[in-house]
Amino acid sequence: MPSWLLTQTGNHAHRLVTDEFASVQARGYHYRLLATLEEFGPASQAALGRRTEIHVSDMVATVNELAGRGLVERAPDPADRRRNIITLTDAGTRQLRVLEERLAASQEALLAPLSAEERQRLTALLSTLLDHHDRRPDAADSPSR
Amino acid sequence: MPSWLLTQTGNHAHRLVTDEFASVQARGYHYRLLATLEEFGPASQAALGRRTEIHVSDMVATVNELAGRGLVERAPDPADRRRNIITLTDAGTRQLRVLEERLAASQEALLAPLSAEERQRLTALLSTLLDHHDRRPDAADSPSR
DNA sequence: CCGAATCGTTGGGTCCACTAACGATTGGTG
Protein backbone atom coordinates (compact mmCIF):
# COMPACT_ATOMS: atom_id res chain seq x y z
CA MET A 1 0.00 0.00 0.00
CA PRO A 2 2.08 2.82 -1.39
CA SER A 3 0.12 5.68 0.08
CA TRP A 4 0.63 4.17 3.50
CA LEU A 5 4.33 3.91 2.76
CA LEU A 6 4.38 7.45 1.55
CA THR A 7 2.61 8.93 4.50
CA GLN A 8 4.76 6.92 6.86
CA THR A 9 8.08 7.78 5.31
CA GLY A 10 6.86 11.31 4.86
CA ASN A 11 6.21 11.23 8.54
CA HIS A 12 9.65 10.02 9.39
CA ALA A 13 11.14 12.64 7.15
CA HIS A 14 8.98 15.26 8.72
CA ARG A 15 9.93 14.22 12.23
CA LEU A 16 13.63 14.18 11.47
CA VAL A 17 13.52 17.61 9.91
CA THR A 18 11.26 19.05 12.56
CA ASP A 19 13.49 17.80 15.35
CA GLU A 20 16.58 19.24 13.76
CA PHE A 21 14.89 22.58 13.28
CA ALA A 22 13.52 22.53 16.80
CA SER A 23 17.04 22.23 18.13
CA VAL A 24 17.61 25.78 16.95
CA GLN A 25 14.14 27.03 17.86
CA ALA A 26 12.92 26.99 14.29
CA ARG A 27 10.30 25.17 12.31
CA GLY A 28 9.58 24.34 8.73
CA TYR A 29 7.84 27.55 7.87
CA HIS A 30 10.82 29.56 9.04
CA TYR A 31 13.16 27.73 6.74
CA ARG A 32 10.83 27.93 3.79
CA LEU A 33 10.34 31.62 4.22
CA LEU A 34 14.00 32.48 4.78
CA ALA A 35 15.08 30.37 1.85
CA THR A 36 12.52 31.94 -0.44
CA LEU A 37 13.53 35.41 0.64
CA GLU A 38 17.14 34.70 -0.17
CA GLU A 39 16.31 33.20 -3.51
CA PHE A 40 13.87 35.80 -4.76
CA GLY A 41 14.64 38.84 -2.66
CA PRO A 42 12.24 41.03 -0.70
CA ALA A 43 8.58 40.62 -1.44
CA SER A 44 5.13 41.22 -0.03
CA GLN A 45 3.59 38.68 2.30
CA ALA A 46 1.02 37.63 -0.25
CA ALA A 47 3.70 37.07 -2.88
CA LEU A 48 5.73 35.06 -0.40
CA GLY A 49 2.67 33.05 0.43
CA ARG A 50 2.25 32.10 -3.20
CA ARG A 51 5.86 31.17 -3.63
CA THR A 52 6.27 29.21 -0.42
CA GLU A 53 2.77 27.74 -0.46
CA ILE A 54 2.42 28.92 3.08
CA HIS A 55 -1.12 29.98 3.71
CA VAL A 56 -1.43 33.73 3.93
CA SER A 57 -2.88 33.57 7.41
CA ASP A 58 0.04 31.46 8.61
CA MET A 59 2.36 33.86 6.88
CA VAL A 60 1.33 36.53 9.34
CA ALA A 61 2.40 34.43 12.30
CA THR A 62 5.59 33.28 10.62
CA VAL A 63 6.67 36.80 9.77
CA ASN A 64 5.79 37.87 13.29
CA GLU A 65 8.06 35.23 14.73
CA LEU A 66 10.95 35.89 12.41
CA ALA A 67 10.65 39.65 12.68
CA GLY A 68 10.52 39.37 16.46
CA ARG A 69 13.92 37.73 16.35
CA GLY A 70 15.34 40.19 13.86
CA LEU A 71 15.69 37.63 11.09
CA VAL A 72 13.48 39.53 8.68
CA GLU A 73 12.20 43.06 8.48
CA ARG A 74 8.63 44.04 7.81
CA ALA A 75 8.19 47.47 6.24
CA PRO A 76 5.22 49.04 4.54
CA ASP A 77 5.49 49.37 0.78
CA PRO A 78 5.42 53.08 -0.09
CA ALA A 79 4.18 52.26 -3.56
CA ASP A 80 1.21 50.24 -2.37
CA ARG A 81 0.11 50.85 1.14
CA ARG A 82 -1.73 47.57 1.34
CA ARG A 83 1.53 45.71 1.18
CA ASN A 84 4.24 44.90 3.67
CA ILE A 85 7.62 44.27 2.17
CA ILE A 86 9.56 41.54 3.91
CA THR A 87 13.33 41.70 3.77
CA LEU A 88 15.94 39.22 4.88
CA THR A 89 18.39 40.65 7.41
CA ASP A 90 21.99 39.61 7.89
CA ALA A 91 21.02 37.72 11.00
CA GLY A 92 18.35 36.03 8.92
CA THR A 93 20.91 34.96 6.37
CA ARG A 94 23.10 33.51 9.10
CA GLN A 95 20.15 31.64 10.54
CA LEU A 96 19.37 30.31 7.09
CA ARG A 97 22.87 28.87 6.86
CA VAL A 98 22.33 27.12 10.18
CA LEU A 99 19.02 25.71 9.05
CA GLU A 100 20.56 24.46 5.84
CA GLU A 101 23.13 22.57 7.86
CA ARG A 102 20.42 20.99 9.94
CA LEU A 103 18.47 20.09 6.90
CA ALA A 104 21.46 18.40 5.33
CA ALA A 105 22.02 16.46 8.51
CA SER A 106 18.50 15.11 8.65
CA GLN A 107 18.70 14.35 4.95
CA GLU A 108 21.68 12.16 5.59
CA ALA A 109 19.95 10.43 8.46
CA LEU A 110 16.87 9.85 6.41
CA LEU A 111 18.53 8.45 3.32
CA ALA A 112 21.25 6.55 5.12
CA PRO A 113 20.21 3.12 3.84
CA LEU A 114 20.10 4.21 0.20
CA SER A 115 22.89 4.32 -2.33
CA ALA A 116 23.53 7.45 -4.32
CA GLU A 117 21.86 5.87 -7.29
CA GLU A 118 18.82 4.88 -5.33
CA ARG A 119 18.55 8.35 -3.90
CA GLN A 120 18.44 9.76 -7.37
CA ARG A 121 15.78 7.35 -8.45
CA LEU A 122 13.68 8.15 -5.41
CA THR A 123 14.06 11.85 -6.02
CA ALA A 124 13.02 11.45 -9.62
CA LEU A 125 9.93 9.44 -8.79
CA LEU A 126 8.85 11.84 -6.10
CA SER A 127 9.40 14.78 -8.39
CA THR A 128 7.14 13.22 -10.95
CA LEU A 129 4.42 12.80 -8.38
CA LEU A 130 4.80 16.31 -7.06
CA ASP A 131 4.78 17.84 -10.49
CA HIS A 132 1.62 16.07 -11.34
CA HIS A 133 -0.20 17.05 -8.19
CA ASP A 134 0.98 20.61 -8.23
CA ARG A 135 -0.30 21.09 -11.72
CA ARG A 136 -3.71 19.59 -11.12
CA PRO A 137 -5.32 22.43 -9.14
CA ASP A 138 -5.54 24.50 -12.36
CA ALA A 139 -8.35 23.75 -14.72
CA ALA A 140 -7.46 24.14 -18.37
CA ASP A 141 -10.02 26.50 -19.76
CA SER A 142 -10.98 28.97 -17.08
CA PRO A 143 -12.05 32.14 -18.92
CA SER A 144 -10.42 34.41 -16.33
CA ARG A 145 -8.87 37.77 -17.30
CA MET B 1 16.33 18.18 -1.52
CA PRO B 2 14.81 14.73 -0.99
CA SER B 3 13.46 15.32 2.47
CA TRP B 4 11.53 18.27 1.12
CA LEU B 5 10.21 16.09 -1.65
CA LEU B 6 9.29 13.40 0.79
CA THR B 7 7.46 15.64 3.19
CA GLN B 8 5.65 17.29 0.32
CA THR B 9 4.57 14.12 -1.43
CA GLY B 10 3.80 12.66 1.95
CA ASN B 11 1.60 15.65 2.41
CA HIS B 12 -0.22 15.16 -0.83
CA ALA B 13 -0.69 11.52 -0.01
CA HIS B 14 -1.92 12.42 3.42
CA ARG B 15 -4.37 14.95 2.07
CA LEU B 16 -5.76 12.58 -0.53
CA VAL B 17 -6.23 9.82 1.98
CA THR B 18 -7.61 12.12 4.65
CA ASP B 19 -10.15 13.58 2.27
CA GLU B 20 -11.31 10.17 1.13
CA PHE B 21 -11.68 9.00 4.70
CA ALA B 22 -13.45 12.17 5.67
CA SER B 23 -16.10 11.46 3.06
CA VAL B 24 -17.18 8.55 5.24
CA GLN B 25 -16.62 10.33 8.56
CA ALA B 26 -13.42 8.50 9.27
CA ARG B 27 -9.79 9.35 9.70
CA GLY B 28 -6.45 7.65 9.52
CA TYR B 29 -6.47 6.32 13.05
CA HIS B 30 -9.78 4.61 12.48
CA TYR B 31 -8.48 2.72 9.52
CA ARG B 32 -5.27 1.79 11.22
CA LEU B 33 -7.07 0.45 14.23
CA LEU B 34 -9.74 -1.45 12.36
CA ALA B 35 -7.19 -3.00 10.02
CA THR B 36 -4.99 -4.05 12.90
CA LEU B 37 -7.91 -5.58 14.74
CA GLU B 38 -8.84 -7.62 11.73
CA GLU B 39 -5.30 -8.78 11.17
CA PHE B 40 -4.40 -9.70 14.74
CA GLY B 41 -7.73 -10.15 16.44
CA PRO B 42 -8.94 -8.65 19.72
CA ALA B 43 -6.35 -7.06 21.95
CA SER B 44 -5.90 -4.60 24.76
CA GLN B 45 -5.59 -0.92 24.01
CA ALA B 46 -1.95 -0.84 25.00
CA ALA B 47 -1.15 -3.76 22.72
CA LEU B 48 -3.02 -2.11 19.88
CA GLY B 49 -1.10 1.07 20.52
CA ARG B 50 2.16 -0.76 20.12
CA ARG B 51 1.09 -2.46 16.93
CA THR B 52 -0.50 0.52 15.24
CA GLU B 53 2.00 3.04 16.59
CA ILE B 54 -0.92 5.07 17.74
CA HIS B 55 -0.08 6.80 20.97
CA VAL B 56 -1.87 5.25 23.91
CA SER B 57 -3.58 8.50 24.76
CA ASP B 58 -4.89 8.88 21.23
CA MET B 59 -5.97 5.28 21.38
CA VAL B 60 -8.48 6.20 24.05
CA ALA B 61 -10.15 8.75 21.82
CA THR B 62 -10.01 6.51 18.76
CA VAL B 63 -11.62 3.61 20.56
CA ASN B 64 -14.22 5.98 21.99
CA GLU B 65 -15.13 7.15 18.54
CA LEU B 66 -15.28 3.70 17.00
CA ALA B 67 -17.09 2.16 19.95
CA GLY B 68 -19.61 5.01 19.86
CA ARG B 69 -20.49 3.98 16.35
CA GLY B 70 -20.59 0.29 17.14
CA LEU B 71 -17.58 -0.53 14.99
CA VAL B 72 -15.61 -2.03 17.86
CA GLU B 73 -16.48 -3.28 21.31
CA ARG B 74 -14.65 -2.40 24.48
CA ALA B 75 -14.94 -4.97 27.23
CA PRO B 76 -12.96 -5.39 30.43
CA ASP B 77 -10.51 -8.28 30.46
CA PRO B 78 -11.61 -10.70 33.20
CA ALA B 79 -8.07 -12.04 33.45
CA ASP B 80 -6.49 -8.63 34.05
CA ARG B 81 -8.78 -5.95 35.25
CA ARG B 82 -6.46 -3.20 34.13
CA ARG B 83 -7.09 -4.11 30.53
CA ASN B 84 -9.85 -3.42 28.08
CA ILE B 85 -10.20 -5.90 25.28
CA ILE B 86 -11.14 -4.33 21.97
CA THR B 87 -13.03 -6.46 19.49
CA LEU B 88 -13.98 -5.77 15.90
CA THR B 89 -17.74 -5.99 15.29
CA ASP B 90 -19.42 -6.99 12.07
CA ALA B 91 -20.27 -3.37 11.41
CA GLY B 92 -16.60 -2.59 11.98
CA THR B 93 -15.60 -5.15 9.40
CA ARG B 94 -17.99 -3.64 6.90
CA GLN B 95 -16.64 -0.18 7.61
CA LEU B 96 -13.14 -1.51 7.11
CA ARG B 97 -14.12 -2.73 3.66
CA VAL B 98 -15.40 0.73 2.82
CA LEU B 99 -12.23 2.36 4.05
CA GLU B 100 -10.14 -0.03 2.02
CA GLU B 101 -12.04 1.01 -1.06
CA ARG B 102 -11.42 4.66 -0.31
CA LEU B 103 -7.79 3.97 0.29
CA ALA B 104 -7.47 2.22 -3.03
CA ALA B 105 -9.12 5.15 -4.74
CA SER B 106 -6.75 7.70 -3.29
CA GLN B 107 -3.90 5.38 -4.09
CA GLU B 108 -4.89 5.47 -7.71
CA ALA B 109 -5.18 9.24 -7.67
CA LEU B 110 -1.84 9.61 -6.01
CA LEU B 111 0.12 7.32 -8.28
CA ALA B 112 -1.67 8.23 -11.47
CA PRO B 113 1.41 9.57 -13.26
CA LEU B 114 3.51 6.48 -12.55
CA SER B 115 3.76 3.28 -14.52
CA ALA B 116 3.32 -0.05 -12.81
CA GLU B 117 7.04 -0.56 -12.89
CA GLU B 118 7.72 2.82 -11.38
CA ARG B 119 5.21 2.19 -8.66
CA GLN B 120 7.01 -0.94 -7.72
CA ARG B 121 10.34 0.80 -7.62
CA LEU B 122 8.94 3.55 -5.46
CA THR B 123 7.38 1.06 -3.11
CA ALA B 124 10.64 -0.81 -2.81
CA LEU B 125 12.65 2.30 -2.06
CA LEU B 126 10.20 3.52 0.53
CA SER B 127 10.08 0.12 2.16
CA THR B 128 13.82 0.18 2.53
CA LEU B 129 13.66 3.53 4.23
CA LEU B 130 10.84 2.53 6.52
CA ASP B 131 12.50 -0.69 7.52
CA HIS B 132 15.62 1.12 8.44
CA HIS B 133 13.92 3.77 10.50
CA ASP B 134 11.58 1.38 12.22
CA ARG B 135 14.46 -0.73 13.34
CA ARG B 136 16.56 2.13 14.62
CA PRO B 137 14.72 2.88 17.87
CA ASP B 138 16.26 -0.28 19.36
CA ALA B 139 19.83 -0.15 20.45
CA ALA B 140 21.79 -3.30 19.75
CA ASP B 141 23.32 -4.24 23.03
CA SER B 142 21.04 -3.15 25.83
CA PRO B 143 21.80 -5.55 28.67
CA SER B 144 18.18 -5.77 29.74
CA ARG B 145 16.82 -9.09 30.95
C1' DC C 1 -16.58 57.29 -9.40
C1' DC C 2 -17.79 52.89 -7.74
C1' DG C 3 -17.50 48.12 -7.53
C1' DA C 4 -14.17 44.36 -7.70
C1' DA C 5 -10.01 42.65 -6.39
C1' DT C 6 -5.93 42.46 -3.39
C1' DC C 7 -3.42 42.70 1.06
C1' DG C 8 -2.79 41.95 5.77
C1' DT C 9 -4.90 40.39 9.89
C1' DT C 10 -7.72 37.88 13.34
C1' DG C 11 -9.80 33.98 15.01
C1' DG C 12 -11.21 29.87 14.37
C1' DG C 13 -10.85 24.48 13.09
C1' DT C 14 -8.72 19.80 11.63
C1' DC C 15 -5.38 15.95 11.81
C1' DC C 16 -1.60 13.76 13.71
C1' DA C 17 1.97 13.21 17.14
C1' DC C 18 3.42 13.62 21.76
C1' DT C 19 3.97 14.80 27.09
C1' DA C 20 2.59 14.83 31.88
C1' DA C 21 0.05 13.32 35.40
C1' DC C 22 -3.25 10.33 37.79
C1' DG C 23 -5.92 6.19 39.84
C1' DA C 24 -6.39 1.44 39.46
C1' DT C 25 -4.50 -2.89 39.06
C1' DT C 26 -0.91 -6.40 38.80
C1' DG C 27 3.59 -8.66 39.64
C1' DG C 28 7.94 -9.39 41.73
C1' DT C 29 11.12 -9.06 45.72
C1' DG C 30 12.44 -8.79 50.11
Next chain:
DNA sequence: CACCAATCGTTAGTGGACCCAACGATTCGG
Protein backbone atom coordinates in the same frame (compact mmCIF):
# COMPACT_ATOMS: atom_id res chain seq x y z
C1' DC D 1 2.74 -11.10 53.41
C1' DA D 2 3.86 -6.15 52.46
C1' DC D 3 5.45 -3.04 49.50
C1' DC D 4 7.42 -1.06 45.49
C1' DA D 5 7.69 -1.02 40.55
C1' DA D 6 5.58 -1.54 36.39
C1' DT D 7 1.54 -1.64 33.43
C1' DC D 8 -3.06 -0.07 31.78
C1' DG D 9 -6.42 3.20 30.75
C1' DT D 10 -7.74 7.93 31.09
C1' DT D 11 -7.70 13.05 31.10
C1' DA D 12 -5.85 17.25 29.78
C1' DG D 13 -2.96 19.92 27.23
C1' DT D 14 0.98 21.13 23.64
C1' DG D 15 2.65 21.81 19.04
C1' DG D 16 3.33 21.81 13.92
C1' DA D 17 1.31 22.05 9.52
C1' DC D 18 -2.62 23.00 6.80
C1' DC D 19 -6.83 25.42 5.77
C1' DC D 20 -11.38 28.47 5.98
C1' DA D 21 -14.19 32.61 6.75
C1' DA D 22 -14.49 37.19 7.61
C1' DC D 23 -12.96 41.98 8.22
C1' DG D 24 -10.91 46.83 7.27
C1' DA D 25 -7.86 49.13 4.38
C1' DT D 26 -6.21 50.05 0.03
C1' DT D 27 -5.82 49.89 -4.96
C1' DC D 28 -7.38 49.09 -9.66
C1' DG D 29 -10.48 48.82 -13.72
C1' DG D 30 -14.32 50.03 -16.28
